[in-house]
Amino acid sequence: MSRRLWLLLLPLGFLLVALFLYQRLQHDPSARDSALMAREFPTFEATTLHDEGSLVDQTLLHGEVSLVNVWGEWCPACKQEMPQLLALADQGIRMVGVNYRDTREKGVHFLNEFGDPFEVNIFDPDGRLGFDLGVYGAPETFLVDADGIIRYHHKGDISPQDVAERILPEVAKWR
Incomplete structure (x- = not known):
């Protein structure tokens, strides 16, 4: 009797596991909320990237709404989003960069080649700050309000559509 029951339950169990995995594949992992929200x-x-004698800390992000962009010279999508970041800076939005898992030389070369929208670039060669932010791939951008609170997290490169539909409305909400 128990052998027949196992023969009936085994396909049902397999079907349930397959259904669960199929549903998880349909889920977009980039749509997950940041654990640091609010x-x-x-x-x-x-x-800082440009001056190894200049120390900065989280108080850098107090007093003004800032977009904190995690980027690296090795990141193709970072190059792709640079025109949008330059445009945001031209609109008076404060940009702070986190040069993530890079060398100073490569980071500086990248900014010389593609432009530098950042008021300050935090140098994070070992990825500690990125780890604390929960970064799982560059680029990622965080909107930080004037009190130093994370209010929005954008995963991936920022497209012109993202600027219009997500970034500018979020900046306006917290200014």
């Missing part, structure tokens, strides 16, 4: 920007102390 929390303070993580505490950090780091040098």
Whole structure:
């Protein structure tokens, strides 16, 4: 009797597992919410990309709404989104960069080649700040309000459509 029951339940169990996996494949992982939403920007102390003697910390993000963009010279999508970041900076939006898992030389070369929209670039060669932010791939952008609270998290490169439909409305909401 128990052998017959197992023979009946085995295909049913397989079918349930297959259905579960199929549903998970339909889920977009980039649509997940950031665990840091509505929390303070993580505490950090780091040098800037352009000056290894200049230290900055999370207080850099207090007093003004900022877009914090995590980027790297090695990242093709970072090159693709640079025109949008330059345009946002031209519109008076404060941009802070996090040069993620890079070398100073490569980071500086990237900015010289593609433009530098950033007021400050935090140098994060070992990815500690990126880890604390929950970054799982560059580029990622965080909107931080004037009190240093993360209000929006954009995963992936910023397209012109993203600027119009997501970024500018979020900046306006928190200014």
